[in-house]
Structures are given as C-alpha cells and as structure tokens.
Amino acid sequence: MKLQLRFLPFLALAILALLFAMWAGLLRMGWTLPTFDNLAIAHGPLMVSGFLGVLIPLERAVAIRQKWMFGVPIIAGAGWVSLFFAPPVGAVLLTLGSLGMLAILGVMVKREPHIHTITMGVGALAWVVGNFLWMMGFPIFQIVFWWMTFLVLTIGGERLELSRVLKPTLGQIRLFSLVAAALVAGAILATFDLNSGSRLGGAALLGLGFWFLRYDLASRNIRHPNPLTRYIAICLFGGYFWLVIAGGLFLYLGALYAGPFYDAALHAVFVGFVFAMIFGHSPIIFPAILGAQIKFYPVFYAHLILLHLSLVTRVIGDLTNQMEIRKWGGLLNETAILLFLALTVFSIVKGSKE
Ligand code: HEM
Numbered sequence: 001m002k003l004q005l006r007f008l009p010f011l012a013l014a015i016l017a018l019l020f021a022m023w024a025g026l027l028r029m030g031w032t033l034p035t036f037d038n039l040a041i042a043h044g045p046l047m048v049s050g051f052l053g054v055l056i057p058l059e060r061a062v063a064i065r066q067k068w069m070f071g072v073p074i075i076a077g078a079g080w081v082s083l084f085f086a087p088p089v090g091a092v093l094l095t096l097g098s099l100g101m102l103a104i105l106g107v108m109v110k111r112e113p114h115i116h117t118i119t120m121g122v123g124a125l126a127w128v129v130g131n132f133l134w135m136m137g138f139p140i141f142q143i144v145f146w147w148m149t150f151l152v153l154t155i156g157g158e159r160l161e162l163s164r165v166l167k168p169t170l171g172q173i174r175l176f177s178l179v180a181a182a183l184v185a186g187a188i189l190a191t192f193d194l195n196s197g198s199r200l201g202g203a204a205l206l207g208l209g210f211w212f213l214r215y216d217l218a219s220r221n222i223r224h225p226n227p228l229t230r231y232i233a234i235c236l237f238g239g240y241f242w243l244v245i246a247g248g249l250f251l252y253l254g255a256l257y258a259g260p261f262y263d264a265a266l267h268a269v270f271v272g273f274v275f276a277m278i279f280g281h282s283p284i285i286f287p288a289i290l291g292a293q294i295k296f297y298p299v300f301y302a303h304l305i306l307l308h309l310s311l312v313t314r315v316i317g318d319l320t321n322q323m324e325i326r327k328w329g330g331l332l333n334e335t336a337i338l339l340f341l342a343l344t345v346f347s348i349v350k351g352s353k354e
Pocket residue numbers: 022025026028029030041043044045047048140141144257258259260262263266267270271274330331333334337
C-alpha cells in the first residue's frame with residue numbers, strides 16, 4: 001500500500017502540539033527544563049484542543065472529504081500556536097475550531113442520525129461550551145468536565161459505531177444514553193457547583209466504564225486469534241478500566257482545584273482512558289489519514305504496558321503525596337507515548353514498503 005503524504009502537514013500540526021504539551025506537562029510535574037512564556041500554563045489546552053482538537057476533526061475531514069472541513073484542524077492549529085504569543089487570540093481560535101467540529105458533526109448527524117453520531121455530536125457541543133467558558137475566563141478546573149465530556153463522548157460514539165455488529169439491545173442503548181446524559185449534567189453542574197458536579201460526573205464516568213467493559217466489542221475480542229484484533233481489544237479494556245478508576249476518584253473526592261488528587265483523577269481519564277484508546281485506534285486512524293497499513297508487531301505491547309505501569313506509579317505517587325514517584329510516573333507516561341509514536345512510524349514505513 002502506498003503512503004499518501006498530502007495530509008501529513010495536518011498530522012504534523014497535531015503531533016507538534018502533543019510534543020509541546022508533553023514538554024509543558026513535565027514542567028508542571030516539577031522537572032527542571034528550559035521554558036518560555038505561556039508554555040507551562042498551556043499544557044491542558046494544548047493536549048485537549050491542540051493535539052486532539054486537530055487530530056479528531058482531521059480524521060473526520062479525511063473520511064467525509066468536504067473541503068471546508070479541512071479548515072477546522074487549521075483553525076485549531078492556529079489556535080494552539082497563538083497560545084504562546086497571544087493567549088486570548090488562541091482561546092478565540094480554539095473556540096472557533098470547536099464550533100467547526102460541531103458543524104462537521106452536524107453534517108454527520110444529518111447523514112446518519114444514529115446513537116453513535118448523536119453521541120459524538122453532544123461531545124463536540126461539550127467541547128464548544130468548555131472552550132467558550134474557558135475563553136470567557138473560567139478557570140480550567142471548573143470547565144474541565146466539559147473537556148472530558150468532549151473526549152469521552154467522541155471516543156464513546158466511535159466505539160458505539162464500531163460495536164454496531166453486536167446489535168446492542170434497546171435497553172443497552174437506553175442505559176448508555178442515561179449515563180452519557182448524566183456526564184453532560186455533571187459538566188453543567190460543575191460549572192456552578194464544582195463539588196456536586198464532579199461527583200455526578202464521576203458517577204457517570206464510572207457507569208460508562210462499566211457499560212463499555214460489559215457491552216463493547218472489546219469484551220468479545222479479548223481472546224481473538226488475530227493478534228492485532230486482540231491487541232486492540234486489550235488496549236480498549238485497559239482504557240475502560242481507567243475510566244472506572246477516574247469515576248471512582250471524582251465520585252469520592254468531589255471538587256478538585258489543583259495538586260496531586262486533581263492530577264490523579266484527571267489523568268486517569270486523559271492518559272489512562274484517552275491514550276489507551278489512541279493506542280488501540282491507531283491501526284484505524286493512521287491508515288485512514290495516511291492511506292498506509294499499520295503492520296502489527298508484538299513489541300506494541302511495550303508502549304501499552306509502559307503506559308499503564310507508569311500511570312499506576314503516577315497515581316500511587318499522587319494519592320500518597322510522594323512527589324518524586326509522581327514525577328517519574330509522569331516522565332514514563334511520556335516515554336510510553338514517544339515509544340508509541342516511534343513504533344507507529346516504523347510500522348507504517350515498513351507496511352508501505354510491502
Ligand atoms: C503524558 C503525560 C502528562 C503529564 C506529565 C501531565 C502533567 C500534568 C500536570 C503536572 C498537571 C497539573 C496537575 C496539578 O495541578 O497538580 C496537569 C494538568 C492537566 N493536564 Fe496533564 N499531563 C499529561 C498528559 C495529559 C493529557 C494526555 C491530557 C489531555 C488529553 C492532559 C490534560 C491536562 C489538563 C486539562 C490539566 C489541567 C490544567 C489546569 O488546570 O491548568 N494531560 N497535567
């Protein structure tokens with residue numbers, strides 16, 4: 001299969017945001033590194049709206065192929081770059097980017113009004129609301145449930161789509177819709193009452209985690225004879241497990257503003273769930289964008305195992321207030337992500353030569 005490099009600049013815009021975000025993440029962890037103005041503070045927006053805010057609309061634009069849709073990752077890309085020079089401009093552009101994503105989802109829902117597109121549409125709406133409130137000056141800890149809702153429902157919608165072959169019953173769909181609605185309600189509530197909103201959002205994350213563990217295609221494929229299918233299922237399973245942990249933490253701890261507990265609960269979602277899902281979906285995302293097949297190598301388990309072990313280390317460091325342990329956990333989280341990127345590039349290049 002031949003590599004198609006025309007979407008590579010878009011992909012590079014996403015990966016570059018990820019690299020800056022990881023650099024900022026290490027600064028936030030307390031590692032002494034060179035820095036510049038506005039870098040450390042931009043970590044969260046760079047990860048959520050920079051890296052994923054470019055990657056997710058890009059994947060949609062490549063799938064649907066309407067020219068205007070490619071403007072969305074460009075606006076989000078201009079937004080994250082502006083965060084360094086003119087943060088208010090960056091916030092406006094990222095909010096516009098999220099509106100663009102909502103418009104893309106509008107097209108998708110119109111074409112295919114199903115539970116999976118509607119779930120992703122609500123996810124995109126959550127991104128718009130979160131970005132708008134953040135642009136208006138709300139602190140991140142108060143709007144972060146909106147960003148989590150964006151990512152959890154976007155990924156959740158994608159999983160519903162891929163699990164359609166299992167033909168979920170009406171009862172299962174109703175249960176999913178109820179828990180997803182509770183997640184949105186948690187984000188709304190957290191904007192006014194952080195404590196109650198975090199607990200409701202936590203309960204919803206817990207519910208969604210259990211729902212996916214029970215009903216997602218992953219539970220069927222965990223012993224699949226095909227090694228790639230099995231690997232993807234194991235990635236997904238790990239991600240759902242972290243969703244349950246995150247939900248339990250938010251439910252138990254309630255309002256979180258900063259510090260180690262905040263770090264643990266947030267990154268159980270952002271690293272444990274989101275990155276495990278990215279690892280698992282990369283054999284779908286990258287071939288779609290680059291037209292190249294990903295060849296599976298058993299060494300892929302190295303970055304997956306490192307991701308989970310390092311996150312366990314980080315969360316233990318957080319919950320026991322041992323900052324050295326947490327620092328190393330964070331550094332190893334990033335090592336796992338870099339290893340994933342390196343092995344993915346290797347696999348794509350190798351696959352394209354066969
Ligand atoms: C991969 C390694 C990562 C490291 C080392 C890291 C590090 C950190 C640290 C130290 C904090 C501050 C926590 C505190 O207040 O004590 C933080 C906050 C945050 N992180 Fe990460 N993070 C990582 C990955 C991610 C990812 C993947 C996402 C999103 C997809 C993310 C989103 C956020 C957000 C939204 C905040 C809150 C920012 C704020 O309140 O200003 N992080 N991160």
